[in-house]
Amino acid sequence: MLAKSPDKYTAGQILRAVEGNLAPVACLETDVNQCNRRSICPTIGFWEGFYNVINNYVDSVTLQDLASSECVNEGNDYSI
Numbered sequence: 001m002l003a004k005s006p007d008k009y010t011a012g013q014i015l016r017a018v019e020g021n022l023a024p025v026a027c028l029e030t031d032v033n034q035c036n037r038r039s040i041c042p043t044i045g046f047w048e049g050f051y052n053v054i055n056n057y058v059d060s061v062t063l064q065d066l067a068s069s070e071c072v073n074e075g076n077d078y079s080i
Helices: 011-019 044-058 063-068
Strands: none
Touching: 011 044, 011 063
């Protein structure tokens, strides 16, 4: 049973609770990037941008959105 209504939970909250951090690379798993190569890493900007896109997207979708989406309602087999 949910403690709040489905529109109060984001997909990001659920994914992080189940999977942990959604960082695409290990050096972004903590609040402060501890990697000693960060200042010379040619790809860190890409990974930071990608991580921001991931977080923004999963945090913009609610459990209510998922439950009421057309692809979920096409059949009776619910898998969220």
